[in-house]
Structure formats: C-alpha cells, structure tokens
Amino acid sequence: MSTNIEENVRCNKLQDAYFALQVDGSTDMSNKAQPLAFIRFIDGDKIVNQYLCCKEMLTTTKGEDIFLISNSYFEKCNLSWESCVGICTDGAPSMMGSIKGLASFVKQKNPKIITTHCFLHREVLMAKTLSVKLKEVFDQDVQMVNFIKTRPVKARIRI
Template structure:
C-alpha cells in the first residue's frame, strides 16, 4: 500500500511538471492550470475511467505558486544543461542584442552556438537586465559576470554577432572592443537581420515594390501552412 501511494505521488509530481510545460509554452497565466486544465482533465478522466481515476488526477499539484516553481526548476535545469554543454565544447559563438521590454527596462539577450558532437546547436543562453545605463561597458560587465558564474571563459569564444550601434561596436568603449581585450582572436559580424532592415530603408522605389510583394507572398505561404497544420 505504501509503495503504491509513493508511485501515485511520483506520477502526480511528474504530471505537475508536464502541466507547467504546457502553460509556459502557451504563454498563459499560471492560474490557468488550476482554473481550467485540472478541472477539464478531471471531468474527462471521470467520464472515461470513473471516480477512482478522477481522485488520482485531483492530487496533481497545479496551484499558481506550484506552477511558478516548476517553471523555475525547468529553466534552471535547461540553463545547467546548456552551460555544461558549452563548457565541454572547445568553441562557442554568441549573438548579443540589447532590447527594451514592455515595462521600459533594458534587457540584454544572448544566444549561443556551439558544437557538442558533430551537429551545431543554436540555443538561448541568457537574459539579463541592464539596471542603469546601456553602454558598452555595462553590456560587457553584465555578460562577463554571467560567464564567470557559469564557469565559461572568453578564450573559448570564437565569434560575436551584434547590431551596429555604438555601444556594441565602438572602437574604444564598445562591447566588442572590450571582448577583444580578453580574446583578440574573436571574429565579429554584423547581424544580417539588422543589415536587411537598413538596406530596406534606402532602396529605390522599384526594388521596394518588389520587396513588399515578396514579403506578402511569404506571409501568405506561411499563413496557408499554419492553417493546414491546424486542420491536421
């Protein structure tokens, strides 16, 4: 009897993490697990398998705070896995961008590319708040502190991709210049999306018309694919 109850508890914990994963992927409020998902699952299970099965489903912890903790646990696990893979690899490259969230706070977004085996992996690395200013020194200090905390060194970094703002590519106090003081062999590139945006602002009217038509066609194809996938 004791063993049986332990197994039920373990399955309830596992189910709780699965529910949290669905919540975070759908970008819904955490309360949806307790107000919608659990009642819906309970009703389905009771109808299909009876009251005893429903009682087991009701034991799944899905409160607001529980879902929040589950998401935090999964995020920490993913972070640890990525950092371990980056440290075990010989080289990695970073894509760095500073943006502003809906609250008006500056956020530093960093993506990493590394080769754990043979296949290249692109993964989200970290998001750090820039609390005061957004100078090149602030960006470098924030990212440098994070790399130290996870045990990653600049010596293994082979490339950095940024946009063309002064804080990133300034020759003296820019983020890239500060990184090259740590590792002079780092290769820097300008993000192609930013380059395309800059070109789109200066092209002639004829080319702009062609570009707009191409964008409309691509969006139409993407929309059609999404509609077909939803029907399937």
C-alpha cells in the same frame, strides 16, 4: 527547475566547446533595458542555435555594462572568453564601438575573436535605399520569413 536546466544543458555543454554569440538589446513593456544573448555551438554532429540569457540592466546600456553582465554570466557558468570565436551585434556604438563598445571589451579578453554586423540589420539599412519595385519584393520576402518564424512548427520543418 530552470536553474537545473541552465546548468545541465547550457553551462555543461558549453564548457568544452567553441561557440559564437549573438547579442542585441531589447526593451520590455515596462521600459527596462535587457541585453539578449543567443549562442551557436557544435553538439556532436549538429550545430545548435540556442537562447543563452537575458538579464535586466539596472542603470545605463553602455558597452561596458553589457560586458559586465555577460562576463558575470560567463563566470557563473564557468565559461571562457577564449572559447568564444565570434560575436555578432547590430552595429550600435554600445555594441561595436572600438573604445567603449561591447566588442572592444570582449577583444581585451580574447583578441582573436571575430566581430560581425548582423546581416538582418544590414538588410534593414539597405532597404532604405531600394527602388519602389525592389522594395515591394523585399517586403514580401520579409513577410514570408516572419510568417515562418512566428510559427514554431513551420520553422522546424526542413526542406
């Protein structure tokens, strides 16, 4: 069933669409590394943000390894790197490295792609240098966003 959904929903809708990726690494409870990919594309008259894939990394977590996993998934879904207009990551060397990072391997496939550093990771780095008062406000903001995002019904409500 999940394979059918993946083929019909993700792969078929994306074959003729331009899209952007957000890729980050994660480690599960059994200490296995997994790159997570989310995708943003236009479907009709709306912008869709959707989970794309999560694959287990069997050996190292180098940029080339992440690229090979992503590339094999793209081939499986018959997606082209030429349709990818942007990639957003956390700025780690394995992701953004100019020689061996994921972004450098993707740029070999599509030199026009735009690479960006995730704004949430930039905020975390910035928060380390805040004054005490400003940090209190920032922490309250983070708590409010987390409260909303961890409750699906509240996250779907549009104001």
